[in-house]
Amino acid sequence: MVKSGKTKKKYHKPTKPHHHLNPPPAQANKPISVKTLPAHLVLEILYRTPVKSLVRFKSVSKSWFALINHPTFIKMHLDFNTSKNDKNKLICSCGYGTFIDIALLSLSEEPMNVLRINKDFTERPNYPRKINFRDFSKNMVLAGSVNGIVCLSHSEEMSERFVVLWNPSICCWCPIALVETKSWDNMSVGIGFDEVINDYKVICIVPEFRFEDYGWSRIEVYSTNQGSWEDVDKKGKIHFRPNTDLNHCNFIVNGVPYWAGLDLRPGYVDVLGRIDPFTGLFKKIEHPKHVRNEITRVNPVKLRESVAALIQSPGDYPNNVIDLYLLDENTTKWTKMYSIGPLVSGNVCEEMQIPQCFSTGEIILETWTWDTDQDHVTDLDLVHNIYDPKTKLVLHINHMQALHPCWYESYSHVESLVCIKGMVQIGKEHRDKKTKPKMKNWTEFLSKEFDSVLHL
Template identity: 30%
Template sequence: MVKPYIVFHRNQCLTLCTFQNPSQNLIPSPPMSKELPKDVIIDILSRLPVRYILRFKSVSKSWYALFQNPNFISKHFQNQKPNPDDVDGLDSSFLFTPYKSSSDATSNRNVGLLLSESDKSIKIPIGLDIPFLRFSKPLRVSGSVNGLICLSILPIASIILLWNPATRVFKDLPASTIDRPKSGPIKVVLGFGFDEATNDYKVLRIVYYGYPLNQVEIYSLNTNSWKEIKTRVQFLIFESACSVFLKGKFHWTAIGFEEMHGKKLIVCFDICREAFSYIMPPAFDFSDCDGESKTSWTVAGMKGSLVVIGSSGNGSGKRFEVWVMKEYGVVSSWTKYRSFELQTKVGRPLGCGLKGEFLLEKDNNQLVLYDPDSQSIKNLGNHGVAYWSDVFNHVGSLLPIKGGKIAERTNLSAVVPDNFFVRKMDLTIQ
């Protein structure tokens, strides 16, 4: 008996190869290239999500070799790269650090990947076994760019990793050689982005020692080294501020010092110019809400634009406003995009999907996806997002990491922490 093997591409399906007798463990036969030209098959495969590509590696030796080919990897990446003007067929994937329950002692070594078309999240296990270091503190997702993820160890990033969960390739960042003050760090903020001008992945690290003493440095994957940026940091970035990388800049919610008089604002860092700036948020219109209700807001990215999600009210009946910056960097261009009220008990907004959906947190760590166009709410289940966790859009890729190594069964036991960021309380008692 021959069973067809179907490859789905969005709303279409094509038979590319066949399976032999299903009793023989569904071993695939070679692709039926006589039915479709090779270039057509390659084009179809390059349009499939990376999770399907990984399944098809065992179809044949030729397909396995194809998926390792740099030209195919580049073609696949370009086809998977989100286009703000064409999101049809794309599914939103949210990457975050899962909430750790008392009954799940291993969850601090997982990364959560939530697919909007599913009601179940995927846990990506990462085995970290450093003999002399405690791992009572969890991993933190510090960014996702082009399918690559930046991970760090809380609370002050003694370990920073670049990681491609699809290929299992990782790279641990080297220790910085810049001079440090004698006092230890009290807070570290990370950002992970891609510098298109130099075709380089970079990690920004802001180290707070106590205002006004701080250090700013950037790691370059091209040079595999850190360099210090001599600049003043006049902002205190919130612990739970979501890092948004957009238009070549990092964005966080923060408190501004000195001439900013302690105002809450959006602080930006240009990865190319290596300079800070800031943007004031819009003036929200919650005038008909309870006068005692406080307005809170968070920054996000949506369809290539900077947005701010504001909320007011408590419990059920909470109101939300979404403002879009029509002309980037121009405060007067803030425009109200959506306003809606949800009767269910909803807490903080967590981010925006590729199609403009809003990921929100309900009580009991439940997550919901709100579609403002259809005004529908989809329950995504009790997954749990750590209260300090950023939530990032993630699109998988096959892109390599320069100088990276393949993790054996996701075990990264060879990773060595940066001693300057290791606190005594984090060391294992000998």
């Protein structure tokens, strides 16, 4: 007989959840797959990465070391940052007395010191038998900047012994000895870049002082590719002498250095001279025609990638106006673009210098201002202002006052990874190099993705 009623359901006890603080050994050792970015996106990020960060990234792996050191990547990184105006800065020397600072200056940031020079230091180990950067930095003079490579001259004991190429971004430098059998008195130094053969060149203009050669100068060119001074004696001498107080070029446009100086052949005529780093040939450029008087000053400058001339006080005093002229390199003709000013009012007198222009077109106006009381100076002040050609306004930039009291040489500068032949790391000039196994080809460590993007 079958029992009536409901069938009793079986009760299943639920299993307790297990919470593991640590994964099982087998799961912990299991490799984790990470989806990486495409190579072209990685490169786009690295092109935007500051140089100092890229130097640290070299220690990530052999492939990254090979990538960041590869000439193609270095050039692409340089091209990208050169095309971005916000990446371009000015490198300048400023200060007064014992300490001189080499600083990077931009419109939007505080000046960043890259080197502080103590002109009075006395501890100089092994000097002058073994030269190091610390030895040379005392009394050194900025003489140009191209693609992140800065040329340095010297104003005292090494002025006729060495010039130097320096990349402050990667802390490397290369001393270049001057030929001992030649005279280098009062030489003026610049740097040029021969884009055709990718060669950085140190260019020196050396005035002649013998009576029969007075008014002439000779040109000396050092090729970093060849590692030697080129024989330019056969190319003849030039009727040009850089300004007496100018031991460095004024500015550099498209790798060509320019000097302000005198043509002594027709008389003492102010001209602008340039030396082509590819051919070594000299070209003289006359100043634009302008109103001349006792206080007229012509300031040749680099404006973006063109040659410009800022003519101060072209009219009668006190009509202190600055006219800007632009040079057409093909026709060597000047065109007046616009005027700034007048900049004088009341009993305040201003003496203005134009140290340099930013790559975006803003012009730095360094002004010495003093109040006069019966022809006596009662108050003296140095002010740095910026003229913006877009708004046609003269603006005061507070952080530029950090360059007080004096601003010396300045050049357009872009931070780069460029390391030319012969450069060594600062502070390790005389250390014995450890022998390391040489790789036949560093590109073997690069991934196939980077190979295809860089076209290796």
